[in-house]
Amino acid sequence: AQTVTQSQPEMSVQEAETVTLSCTYDTSESDYYLFWYKQPPSRQMILVIRQEAYKQQNATENRFSVNFQKAAKSFSLKISDSQLGDAAMYFCACSMDSNYQLIWGAGTKLIIKP
Amino acid sequence: KAGVTQTPRYLIKTRGQQVTLSCSPISGHRSVSWYQQTPGQGLQFLFEYFSETQRNKGNFPGRFSGRQFSNSRSEMNVSTLELGDSALYLCASSWGLARGEQFFGPGTRLTVL
Numbered sequence: 028a029q030t031v032t033q034s035q036p037e038m039s040v041q042e043a044e045t046v047t048l049s050c051t052y053d054t055s056e057s058d059y060y061l062f063w064y065k066q067p068p069s070r071q072m073i074l075v076i077r078q079e080a081y082k083q084q085n086a087t088e089n090r091f092s093v094n095f096q097k098a099a100k101s102f103s104l105k106i107s108d109s110q111l112g113d114a115a116m117y118f119c120a121c122s123m124d125s126n127y128q129l130i131w132g133a134g135t136k137l138i139i140k141p
Numbered sequence: 142k143a144g145v146t147q148t149p150r151y152l153i154k155t156r157g158q159q160v161t162l163s164c165s166p167i168s169g170h171r172s173v174s175w176y177q178q179t180p181g182q183g184l185q186f187l188f189e190y191f192s193e194t195q196r197n198k199g200n201f202p203g204r205f206s207g208r209q210f211s212n213s214r215s216e217m218n219v220s221t222l223e224l225g226d227s228a229l230y231l232c233a234s235s236w237g238l239a240r241g242e243q244f245f246g247p248g249t250r251l252t253v254l
Binding site: 130 | 185233247
């Protein structure tokens, strides 16, 4: 079965510090896409960052970067210089089958301590 | 460009009733996906429509159905509501099939009493 696992239900970090959220996935496909989405409290889900599996270079978006380890099937998100506005649920998702249906992790609640 | 809109935002129904939720995607987007989000089960995929055709379907009972119109607006219907159907229902749109970025609406909060 194709699965996405986020093993950290909750993480906390001091403002301005760096935090890493973990995500592992299981697939036999060679062509797939990986995503991190952010859902702030009572606000809409938005895409944070995206990684194509065929690309070896890790994706980066400003303070957000990923560590994509294809052999280990790991896709972690690093948030640098954490800000209060980063507080949210973070979901890892993978589009991995021939229909490109998104499979979602359970989410990690990120708390930013001022 | 207007974002994804969902109506209604909040809904209270009783067991056995049926409900229809609506989603208007971003202009030009042809794909609409529906998700059920609950604290216990997380985000569960319901179905995806592309150009009025259901392309993918999640593992939900037949009480959950949907459709897409020629203007890409989509509706989902839940018949014979059960208490366990209480959830936040999210709609997401994208230009193509959902292998790219999806843009989410604010959701419809359904409470079944």
